[in-house]
Amino acid sequence: MQGFQFVYNLMQRSFPKVEYRNFEVQLALLEREDYHIYTYVKNGSLTAFYARYMLPGLTFIEHxxxxxxxRGQGLGSQIMRDVIAGTKQRIVLEVEPPADSTDAARRVRFYEKLGFHLNDFSYEQPALRQGGAAVPLQLMSYPQALDEKNFGQVKQNILKHVYGI
Incomplete structure (x- = not known):
């Protein structure tokens, strides 16, 4: 539980509230076989994490x-290189559209430098909290961009397995 508390606290500091679930719902995801959180330790303390779903035909990085x-020391890049090296499947993640802010554009460039492609098709993250609204995002994919047909399949896979829609 202490490790998860660190992860959740870092999640709260790193993402808008609409992009993560409340504590109990997020914690309950750990009971799923297809969902895992990986943590990184430096100098004896937790320094980073990533959360992923292993879905049919793809790895979905949620956080x-x-x-x-x-930050700024290459740890995020190393984590993503580990993810890439550790899966043979397509990797997909959600990002805020780069036109939304300087930070969003910086994050997109970060993933592009690692070989990810921004897919320019309509996508919304369903509401993660009771009474919340969907969030307009975009999908990035590795190792190649998605065509319209593959995008539709990936989107449906994510909506079904991650969001239960």
């Missing part, structure tokens, strides 16, 4: 975050 004092 990746690095403790503030360790």
């Amino acid at each position: 990746i975050a690095v403790e503030e004092r360790y």
